[in-house]
Amino acid sequence: MSAGPGPDAARLVVEGPKDTGYGRSPYERDRARVLHSAAFRRLAAKTQVHTAGTDDFLRTRLTHSLEVAQIAREMGARLGCDPDVVDTAGLAHDLGHPPFGHNGEEALDALAADCGGFEGNAQTLRVLTRLEAKVLAPDGRSAGLNLTRASLDAVGKYPWERRPGRRKFGVYADDRPVFAWLREGAPPGDRRCLEAQVMDWADDVAYSVHDVEDGIHGGYVSLRPLLVDADERRALCADVAAAYSGEAPEDLGEVLAELLADPALAPLAAYDGSHRALAALKTTTSVLTGRFVSTVVAATQERHGPGPHRRYAADLVVPRRIRAQCALLKGIALRYVMRRPGAGPRYAQQQEILADLVAALLDRAPEPLDPVFAPLWRAAPDDAARLRVVVDQVASLTDPAALAWHGRLVAGR
Known part of the structure; x- marks a missing residue:
């Protein structure tokens, strides 16, 4: 994997030279972009297994991601992988996970049935290539963090669309173009790098x-x-x-x-x-x-x-x-x-909170949406696309934010 010009180090949106004086490789830049992203910071208040904030000892999605990155970097370096690529993948792999851990993921999958479902890994690709604010394409659309092909490919635990018999998947239908770009040069089929x-x-x-x-x-x-x-x-x-x-x-x-x-x-x-x-x-x-x-x-x-x-x-x-x-x-x-x-009752309550939030936002959007998501709602061509925007908004929330939004939009009515 070359750290210089080449297909692995290419970015979907071509960027000009960086005059920072650091002399960093493209993959070092990738790692820094994930580390400094808002989505990464939000992992500090998202549940891993135990509810975030219930015990200072217990892990959150943020501490888990840091530990995954450390293990991946050490293991990858021993095998000869570029350490910053595997480090970036470890840091980024959970950026798409919603509030309330895997329970929230299951709830949003059911709520998003009319727009292709929800999967944390597919949402991670969406965060990295569309939702996170860093780089704009020439037409003004967000290119997310605009990571290199190698780093995006390394994040892909499930490099396929949703299909029968597979619960996990890594790309939504409307993210096919960027997925096709990042998989250029990969062998045919679903093989992971x-x-x-x-x-x-x-x-x-x-x-x-x-x-x-x-x-x-x-x-x-x-x-x-x-x-x-x-x-x-x-x-x-x-x-x-x-x-x-x-x-x-x-x-x-x-x-x-x-x-x-x-x-x-x-x-x-x-x-x-x-x-x-x-x-x-x-x-x-x-x-x-x-x-x-x-x-x-x-x-x-x-x-x-x-x-x-x-x-x-x-x-x-x-x-x-x-x-x-x-x-x-x-x-x-x-x-x-x-x-x-x-x-069981706590999980049911969490799922109810997310269902209430999606329903309230669908009913009242675009006004309650964050400024990042409101324009996407207005530009959405149909109900399925508007549902996807609402799901993106809810998935971006931390556990405490989901409770606060629910209190404001639902319980406070």
Whole structure:
């Protein structure tokens, strides 16, 4: 991947030379643009798993994104990827996520059915190439952050439109032109570039390890039931097989037994919140993260050689047992945090808030819309396009802002 002129470093809107004196590469500029964007700042008040703002220890979308970027940068550098490309992808990968985490994503998908649905990764592409304010095209339309082709491609975890049988997708129908541009030079089909694969695995690692860490600290997760109750282990494996893994529950059971017997996890069963326990928890986090990264780097280099590997020259190799261990950790967060007793009514309330907001804005737009979105509403050619503008507006809100808008537009009526 060349940092100079070439297709990977090209931008959709050609920009003039930069006279800043920094001598930065195009990819360093990409990283800075994401880091300084409003959408990135808003991640500080968006839910990761636990509701944002409920505990200073727990992660938000912002801290999660910083951790994904760090893991991706280290792993990518060891494989020979441009470190700023994978770093940018890690920082940017969640910019499109709406308030209230995956629960909000599901709610907006249903509400946006008449304009093609909603998906956080497709929304991220929209934020980067259209909604974020940085660069204007010659015709006056926003080009978003106008990142390089390589960085945009690296953000693409799901480089395809919505299709039957696939819950995830990475582009809406009306974003096809920029998607076609960023995929120029990619092999036919849905293959992801290596940098996107690195970012995706870094996301899985951060999600699985850190959400369990947060759950243990918050008192939602304990390993004791899994250590003593075979039925509970089977139930967890069934959850993981249904949500995160193509493995059969009985095969996951073998991996879970190995994971629970791992000395690195032993201190977690006796966690009491003390300084010593916190240090042990952090040690476990570091050991698991290091294992998941180092094993994958070694497996990739064993198959493809020492590198450097960039773009479409190699695919990331994740050994089966490592992928299963990661899925099981994600399942622990799913079963004991996201599906904990009493969570259902809160999730229903969040979905109702978003439904109320969409309905109120459709009824009263363009006046309540932010100045960025009101002109887009006025220029929209039909009801589906106007619905998309409203969904873009709601998706941009932080958790506290969604509650405040609801109080002003709905509850305050």
